[in-house]
Amino acid sequence: MRKIIHIDMDCFFAAVEMRDNPALRHIPIAIGGSRQSRGVISTCNYPARAFGVRSAMPTGQALKLCPQLTLLNGNMEKYKAASKQIRAIFSRYTDHIEPLSLDEAYLDVSECTLFQGSATRIANDIRHSIFTETGLTASAGIAPNKFLAKIASDENKPDGFFVITPAQVTDFVKTLPLKKLPGVGVKTAARLNQLGLHYCADITDAPLPVLLKHFGGLTDTLLKRSQGIDDRPVCNNEQRKSLGVERTLEHDLLHYTDCVETLSQLLPQLQRRLEHYANTAAGKTTPIQKVGIKLKFSDFRQTTVEKQGQPLQLDKLLPLLTEAWQRRQQQGVRLIGLQIGFKTDALQQLALPF
Known part of the structure; x- marks a missing residue:
């Protein structure tokens, strides 16, 4: 465990x-x-x-x-320096560290012998060290897996901690709102609610064909997380899942040709970022899986159109832009983004439990 x-x-x-x-x-x-x-x-x-x-x-x-x-x-630069100081603190407790951003990370302390191996006491000692050495507070979630640990860290913010022991997992997830599961955004949560599914206990009893019809590849994650299952290891190779650039426009764009012009300016920026990432250890063997265009409209709705196996070339991106543009409902465009998704272990679809 x-x-x-x-x-x-x-x-x-x-x-x-x-x-x-x-x-x-x-x-x-x-x-x-x-x-x-x-x-x-x-x-x-x-x-x-x-x-x-x-x-x-x-x-x-x-x-x-x-x-x-x-x-x-x-x-x-100041935030990066503080983050580096915090990561140095993490390394005193374990080598198994997975940074998610400058301000959060997973730590696997299964093999840590400090405090008789108590993960709760280790977490609180980490929080104490961070505060003593940086003057900053941190919240911690302690659980048998990554998914639950992340949920737990949000339970008693700020400057708090929350523990989910293996014996508590089943009861904890029963009453966990489905909107807190990874991959469940506003639209997915609304669709779940329309089907009468509000909590993890609800979805475990739902017919599998219904779930597959409405949620497709997300079904596997919904079912597993609703049972508190997450077998993902803590990975410290810092392999990226995506890379992107975007621009919030000074004035809303009302013409498609203006969007094309902005996209043509974003493309070389993304290509430079991709070249830089490809020169890192994590990026040398990371193939591009998909390319996407994001538009945010005047009414703050946003949409993303993605395609797998898409070359990073302007003429190949225009059909994606066209599809996104057609969703504007007569609104102007206030933001344009261009992103790529990498093929990583974290993106591989798990087998459905029949």
Whole structure:
């Protein structure tokens, strides 16, 4: 039985700013682009969240919810330095570390002998070390697998921890809302609700043909996670699942040809990022599985059109752009993105349990 810890830093970028400037600690702040540049919020502190401000929210909307919001440009080099310091702390406890981003990671401490092998005490010692050495707080989830550990780390935020022991898994997942499962976004959650499926206990009793009809390849993940099953190991090769570039436009685009022009500018940016990634150890043998175009419209709806085996060439991307453009419902386009998905172990479909 694995012992997995998911460490998630609390409002990381904002926390670094508050640490370095105590005057910011008790006022609502956010890291993000300006209203004039049609930016979005990267992260915000908890006083800002009390007003409804959230990450990925347009800056203009955030300022309407919280007019007194202090907006900061952010300093990525400073955040990277703090992240490096935190990862060095992780390495004292285990070599099995899977970073998910600058501010979160999985740790497999199954073989760690500290604290008589207690994953809970190890997690709390990690949190204590992070606070003592960086002045930042972290939340932790402790569970027998990655999926549950990530769910657990969100239970007692900020600066908290939550434990799901092997004996508690069955009862815990029964009442877990399906919207918390990986891969279940707003649209999938709505479709589940329409079928009368709200909690993990509901889906385990649902007819398999119905699930396959409505959810296709996601069915396997839904069924396994609903039973608390996740056999994925903690991988420390940092292999990417995707790579992309996007641009929020100064003015909404109302003509298809303008979208083509923007896409033609994004393509060389992505090609440069791909070339850089291909020169890393993780990227040398990572084939491209799919290419996608993302559009966000004036009403903030967004759509993505993807195709497998698609060459990264402008003429080959235009049919994807055309399909996405046709979904605009007479709205303008405020953001265009171009992304590629890599063929990795994490993307391989699991066998369905018949």
